[in-house]
Amino acid sequence: MPExxxxxxxxxxxxxxxxxxxxxxxxxxxxxxxxxxxxxxVAATGEPYPPIESLMMKGATGRRQxxxxxxxxxxxxxxxxxxxxxxxxxxxxxxxDRMPLAGDLLDRQIVDVHDAKxxxxxxxxxxxxxxQLRIAHVDVGFRGLVRRLGWxxxxxxxxxxxxxxARYLKSDQLVGWKLVQPLDRxxxxxxxxxxxxxxxxxxxxxxxxxxxxxxxxxxxxxxxRLDVETAADALEEVKPELSAQLxxxxxxAHAADILEEMQPDEAADVLSEVQELxxxxxxxxxxxxxxxxxxxxxxxxxxxAIAELRRRADELPFVYELFVADEKGxxxxxxxxxxxxxNDAGAALGTLMREPxxxxxxxxxxxxxxxxxxxxxxxxxxxLDEAGLxxxxxxVDDLLTEVIDGR
Amino acid sequence: MGADAAPQPVQARLPFHRRVLLxxxxxxxxxITASVDNDAGGITTYSVAGARYGYDLxxxxxxxxxxxxxxxxxxxxxGVVTGKGLSDLIRENFGVKxxxxxxxxxxxxxxxxxxxxxxxxxxxxxIFGVPIWLSVPSTAVIVWLVVLKGSYRSVERVFLVASLxxxxxxxxLFFAKPDWPAIGKALVIPTFHSDVxxxxxxxxxxxxxxxxWMQFYLQSAVVEKGVKVEHYSLSRLDVIAGxxxxxxxxxxxxVACAATLHKSGIQVETADQAAVALKPLAGQYASxxxxxxxxxxSFFAAAILPLSTAYYVCEAFGWESGVDKKxxxxxxxxxxxxxxxxxxxxxxxxxxxPLVKIMLxxxxxxxxxxxxxxxxxLILINREGLMGAWRNGRYFNAIAWTxxxxxxxxTAWLVVAGIRDLVV
Numbered sequence: 001m002p003e004x005x006x007x008x009x010x011x012x013x014x015x016x017x018x019x020x021x022x023x024x025x026x027x028x029x030x031x032x033x034x035x036x037x038x039x040x041x042v043a044a045t046g047e048p049y050p051p052i053e054s055l056m057m058k059g060a061t062g063r064r065q066x067x068x069x070x071x072x073x074x075x076x077x078x079x080x081x082x083x084x085x086x087x088x089x090x091x092x093x094x095x096x097d098r099m100p101l102a103g104d105l106l107d108r109q110i111v112d113v114h115d116a117k118x119x120x121x122x123x124x125x126x127x128x129x130x131x132q133l134r135i136a137h138v139d140v141g142f143r144g145l146v147r148r149l150g151w152x153x154x155x156x157x158x159x160x161x162x163x164x165x166a167r168y169l170k171s172d173q174l175v176g177w178k179l180v181q182p183l184d185r186x187x188x189x190x191x192x193x194x195x196x197x198x199x200x201x202x203x204x205x206x207x208x209x210x211x212x213x214x215x216x217x218x219x220x221x222x223x224x225r226l227d228v229e230t231a232a233d234a235l236e237e238v239k240p241e242l243s244a245q246l247x248x249x250x251x252x253a254h255a256a257d258i259l260e261e262m263q264p265d266e267a268a269d270v271l272s273e274v275q276e277l278x279x280x281x282x283x284x285x286x287x288x289x290x291x292x293x294x295x296x297x298x299x300x301x302x303x304x305a306i307a308e309l310r311r312r313a314d315e316l317p318f319v320y321e322l323f324v325a326d327e328k329g330x331x332x333x334x335x336x337x338x339x340x341x342x343n344d345a346g347a348a349l350g351t352l353m354r355e356p357x358x359x360x361x362x363x364x365x366x367x368x369x370x371x372x373x374x375x376x377x378x379x380x381x382x383x384l385d386e387a388g389l390x391x392x393x394x395x396v397d398d399l400l401t402e403v404i405d406g407r
Numbered sequence: 408m409g410a411d412a413a414p415q416p417v418q419a420r421l422p423f424h425r426r427v428l429l430x431x432x433x434x435x436x437x438x439i440t441a442s443v444d445n446d447a448g449g450i451t452t453y454s455v456a457g458a459r460y461g462y463d464l465x466x467x468x469x470x471x472x473x474x475x476x477x478x479x480x481x482x483x484x485x486g487v488v489t490g491k492g493l494s495d496l497i498r499e500n501f502g503v504k505x506x507x508x509x510x511x512x513x514x515x516x517x518x519x520x521x522x523x524x525x526x527x528x529x530x531x532x533x534i535f536g537v538p539i540w541l542s543v544p545s546t547a548v549i550v551w552l553v554v555l556k557g558s559y560r561s562v563e564r565v566f567l568v569a570s571l572x573x574x575x576x577x578x579x580l581f582f583a584k585p586d587w588p589a590i591g592k593a594l595v596i597p598t599f600h601s602d603v604x605x606x607x608x609x610x611x612x613x614x615x616x617x618x619x620w621m622q623f624y625l626q627s628a629v630v631e632k633g634v635k636v637e638h639y640s641l642s643r644l645d646v647i648a649g650x651x652x653x654x655x656x657x658x659x660x661x662v663a664c665a666a667t668l669h670k671s672g673i674q675v676e677t678a679d680q681a682a683v684a685l686k687p688l689a690g691q692y693a694s695x696x697x698x699x700x701x702x703x704x705s706f707f708a709a710a711i712l713p714l715s716t717a718y719y720v721c722e723a724f725g726w727e728s729g730v731d732k733k734x735x736x737x738x739x740x741x742x743x744x745x746x747x748x749x750x751x752x753x754x755x756x757x758x759x760x761p762l763v764k765i766m767l768x769x770x771x772x773x774x775x776x777x778x779x780x781x782x783x784x785l786i787l788i789n790r791e792g793l794m795g796a797w798r799n800g801r802y803f804n805a806i807a808w809t810x811x812x813x814x815x816x817x818t819a820w821l822v823v824a825g826i827r828d829l830v831v
Contacts, residue, residue, distance in 0.1 A: 107499045109725065120725025122503070145724060148503035213727075216490030216633070245633050 016136065017074070019124040020148050023102060027057045030072060030083035035059050038079060040102040043135055049177060052126070052133040055079070056091055056100065065091040074128060099182075101135075109218060111181040112140065113198040116206035118213040123147060125174055138180050141173025181225070183218035200230045208237030211246070220249040228254075232261030240269040248404065256400050264396075268377040271370055271400065285369050286362040288402055289383040289392035294322035298332060298350030302343050305335070318395045321380050324353045329389040331356055331382055359384055362391055366402055369394050435567060436628035437483065437642070439711075440621050441649030442570035445656050446708035447527025447678065448520065448766075450701050452615045453657050454681035456608050457664030458674060460600070462586075462593035465661060467609055469594065471616050472654040474810040478781065479646045481788050481799070481807065482622045486629030487639045488797045493626045493780075494719035496787050510720045512776045514743070517620055517716045519769020521751030524712065527705030529755055530679035534698040539756065547752040550710045551745065569707050573652070575700035576659040579685070582693035585666035607824055610817045611770075616657065617814060619776040622784060624715050636797075663697070713747035764829060771825040774818040781811045 019041065027035045036059025043050040054067045066081065073080040099105060105121055112119045122144030125137035139147075146155045159166045181199060199207070199222075207226075211219050211234060223231055223246050235243045235258060247255040247270065259267045294316065296305055309319055322340075324333040333353030343352050358372040358381045372381050373396055380393045445453075456464045482493065489496060498506040525543055532542040553565070599605075625646070634642045664681055667688040668674075675681045678701050686694035717740050721728035727737040734741050754760065785807060789798050799807060 107502060109495075117727065118725075120498070122725065140725065145503060145507075149507055150504075213729075215495070216630070241633070248635075 014127060014129045017126050017128055017133075018139070018147065019101060019106065019126065020144075022074075022079075022126075026078045027055070027059070027066070028078045028080050030081060032080075034078075035081070036064065039063070040100045041133070042098050042100050044097060045099045045182075046097045049127070049134040049136060050099075052135075053098065063091050065089060068133070071131070074131075074133070105182060108183070109214065110138065110183060111199070111210055111214075111222065112138075112175050112179065113181055113202070114175060114179040116202050116210065118210055119175070135177050137174035137176055139174055143168060144173070181222070183214065183221050199225070200227060204230075204233035204237045207234035211238055212242060216245070216249075219246055224250060224254075228257045229261055231258045235270070236262055236266045240266075243270040253401075255404050256397055259400055260397065264379055265377045267396065268374050271374050271396065271403070285360045285364040285366075285381075285383045285394055286391070288366065288369065288394045288398055289362075290317055290395065290398065291392040292316055293382075293390075293393050294319065295325055295390060296322060296349055297327065298324050298348065298353065300349050301345065302340050302347050302349070302352075303345040305340055305349060306345070309340075317397070318380055318393070321378070321393075323356075323382055323390055323393070324349050325390050331359065331384060331388065331390040334382070356382055358382075360394070361386070366399070370399050370403060373399060435645065436625055436632060437479065437645035437647070437649030438570055438652065439566050439628065439649075440479070440625040441653040442566070442573060442704075443624070443708045443711050444616060444618070444621060444653050445573065445660075445704055446520070446524055447701065447705040448523045449615045449657065450527070450660060450704055451678040452608075452611050453660035454664045454678045455675060456612060457661035458668035458681060458684075460605065460608065461665040461669040462590055462662070463598040463600065463605075464609060464612065465590065465593040465658065466595065466597040467612055468654050468658055468661075471613055471657075472650055474613075474814065475617055475650045475653065476647055477803075477807050477810050478617060478622065478784075479625055479650055480643055481784055482626040483629050483642050483646045484639065484797060485784070485788055485794070486626040487634050487636055487642055488794055490630055492630055492719065492722060493623045493784070494723040496793070497783055498723040500787060500790070500793075501783065506723045509776070509779065510723055512772055512779075513619065513623070514716060514720065514747070516769060516772040516776055517712050518747055518750060519765060519772060520618075520620065521709060521712050521747050522754045522765055523769065524705045524709035525751050525755040527678065527701055528709065530677065531682070531698045531702035531705060534679060534682055534694070543752050543755050546706060546709065547748050550706070550713075551748055554710060554714050554744070566707060566711070569703055570652075572700065572703040573656045575696045575703070576656050576663065579663045579693045579696050579700075580659050580666075582690050582696075583663045583666040583685075583688075585662050590662060606820070610821050610824075612657075613814060613817050614770065614774060614777075614821050616653065617777065618773055619780045620712065620715065622780055623719050624711065627715065627718065663693070667693075709748075709751070713744050713751070716747060717741075717743035767825045767829050771822050771829070774822040774825065777818050778811070778815040781814065785811060 022038055022041070025038045027038055029035055036057040038055055039058045040056035041052045042054045042056065042065070044053050052068050054065050055071070057064050057066060070081050071079060072082040101124055106124065107121060109118050109120055111117075119138075119140040121138050121140065123139035124135055125139055126133045127136040143152070146152050159168050179198065202210075207230070211222065214222060226234065235246065238246070243266075247258065250258075259270065262270070292312075294305070294309060294312070296308065305322060309316075309322070313319060320337045322335050322337075323331055324335060325331050333350070334356045335349055335353050339352050358376040358378045360369050360372055360381055360383055362383050362385050364372075364383075369381055372378070373394075378396075380395045382390055383392050383394060385391050485491075485493070485496065491499075494506070494510070497509060525546065528546045529539040529543050533539065629642060663685070664675075668681060668684055671688060673684050673688075675684055679698065682694050682697040682701065685697055718728050720743060721737070721740045724739075726739045728740040729737065732740065754765065785799075785804075788794055789804065791798060
């Protein structure tokens with residue numbers, strides 16, 4: 001195809017252009033005949049600065065999708081297509097790594113990772129280099145709104161008449177594409193590596209605030225993109241009822257992982273919220289409990305307990321609390337790992353144990369077990385039979401899996 | 408969400424007490440919206456309707472209730488399914504220009520409503536002997552503090568308790584000794600008068616019961632509650648209960664005024680006049696109850712309207728919002744909330760206030776906004792990408808569009824009449 005003068009002219013110096021300036025611009029054939037108006041641009045979001053791959057236009061014959069390679073020139077008053085490329089297929093559905101910008105990004109909420117807040121996309125800022133259009137920035141500022149309203153010349157004129165140095169004129173609030181985290185429903189390739197890394201470095205309180213500001217579906221998307229530790233730190237800062245909502249949206253295994261990372265008391269708060277929302281016939285404590293537990297006599301010593309713990313550590317699901325029972329098997333007290341660490345090896349367990357705060361009957365329902373665990377912020381709840389004999393324990397982890405799975 | 412996915416089955420066969428618990432957890436948005444609906448403007452309209460036309464307008468309450476349920480149900484459904492507020496959905500689906508004009512109209516309409524609420528506070532407390540220079544500023548300050556210093560949950564609880572005060576109106580019925588057989592007849596057999604004022608009154612009742620701000624408020628409140636799709640049937644129950652409560656209260660006001668004022672041939676123009684006029688006819692307590700109900704409604708709405716307006720506008724434009732944000736982070740939010748409150752209170756404090764004209768402007772803007780909002784709602788709720796299997800069915804759409812078109816025709820009349828009265 002012969003190089004035309006027009007092409008070399010417009011594809012010369014790099015320049016910036018806003019999406020709002022392009023939308024609605026006429027699309028013409030090489031001979032200047034009008035084909036339609038630009039309605040959207042589709043970007044390949046897998047790259048750091050996503051290139052525009054095709055454009056969508058609406059003409060007399062309906063909607064059409066045109067590959068960007070067919071664009072000859074991005075003129076001030078029209079987008080001119082190359083000769084011989086005027087017939088195009090109707091638009092296809094986009095894969096997860098293709099994003100129609102006006103449809104799925106403009107006016108949506110995104111996370112500005114740099115400033116740690118949720119913002120709305122007022123406009124998109126492209127860099128045009130050698131005929132390629134790439135997303136450079138996201139405009140989240142007031143001037144972007146004014147531009148969208150079509151009032152920029154007027155408002156710019158008015159403001160500069162008052163003060164040529166006005167902040168409004170100097171600082172377009174453009175956020176680099178790398179620093180934003182889109183929150184589209186389909187995760188796809190929208191994971192922006194830089195944004196992803198930066199998310200993990202945000203202060204948990206900031207992250208919590210972001211989560212609270214987002215819509216329900218977006219929260220879930222964001223939570224799924226956080227690693228377990230970051231998610232746990234953030235959820236500790238979020239209101240318990242919101243944490244519970246969020247954990248119900250992710251898979252049970254992921255939720256359990258996150259809860260495990262959380263501080264026990266925070267996790268207990270969340271748990272109590274989850275069971276409040278619970279709408280299922282509860283299982284019994286007997287079905288939930290594990291018989292594997294550390295059970296010792298009041299006369300045994302700390303050293304005995306630690307030895308027992310070491311011996312059985314592999315088979316035990318849970319080593320933070322151990323139970324003290326008399327020779328008949330009646331529960332008389334509980335000790336924590338902390339007690340073992342802080343007391344002399346020779347001290348009898350009977351002297352340092354505490355009254356068991358939370359206990360449940362073997363026929364207790366899941367809801368009641370969860371309520372006990374939440375009330376006493378216990379990591380495990382001992383399960384007793386009719387005669388008061390210790391039968392096993394229900395751990396917070398088991399409760400969670402049950403509560404979340406059973407949803 | 409799949410196109411041909413069947414509507415998800417609602418959680419079935421829970422034990423009764425669990426259903427009740429769950430309902431209590433979902434309860435709130437519908438009842439609160441309904442309560443704020445019977446604000447100063449509503450009470451005024453119903454009082455005047457009862458005093459002027461006796462039981463003749465009672466029949467309209469039944470179609471109004473149906474229309475209210477249809478519209479509110481759609482708001483709640485959109486909130487539950489999308490997890491987004493109405494202003495967010497409008498911004499995301501219709502762009503900046505539409506959002507800008509709707510926000511502007513909403514601010515103007517709600518400023519008019521806030522002024523009406525403060526006028527209601529002043530008038531009702533005047534009956535108890537509180538002078539306006541004390542009642543209005545202190546109400547504004549209390550609202551400002553409660554909203555900015557309390558959490559949404561605590562504010563909501565206060566509001567739920569406050570909505571119980573609406574029992575005040577059905578109680579006044581007890582003093583008014585109405586003619587029940589006549590009421591029953593008036594409810595089911597429509598009465599038409601040929602005069603223009605009667606039609607104006609009828610439309611006024613529709614306009615005051617179904618207002619634009621309610622759709623925004625209800626949807627946001629449902630989102631804020633975090634109601635899940637599988638519990639939607641309970642949310643719908645909340646909405647329906649709320650709508651019925653609204654219209655039972657409206658019914659009580661119309662009947663109380665009809666049984667006393669209309670019977671004695673007393674004409675009133677405002678709700679506080681109605682409260683005063685009730686005293687010789689139904690006794691001091693009826694009068695006090697009526698005035699207290701007016702105060703409660705006005706106070707309640709004066710707290711909710713500025714706050715909710717600030718939320719919708721800021722969320723639509725992507726500005727930080729919420730009372731948990733610092734002033735520096737969320738300036739537009741604080742300015743809007745405080746501005747609506749202060750301007751509303753100051754306008755009422757101005758002597759020789761052209762209150763009637765202000766109300767007419769508010770009525771016109773509300774009337775222009777309502778059809779736009781309803782049509783946007785109907786477009787949104789039929790979008791597959793947004794609502795999936797929860798779109799309107801064919802029959803529901805027929806009902807919803809019919810209700811919308813009737814309301815548009817009625818409010819168009821209201822707008823024309825309002826502009827005519829403003830010009831003359």
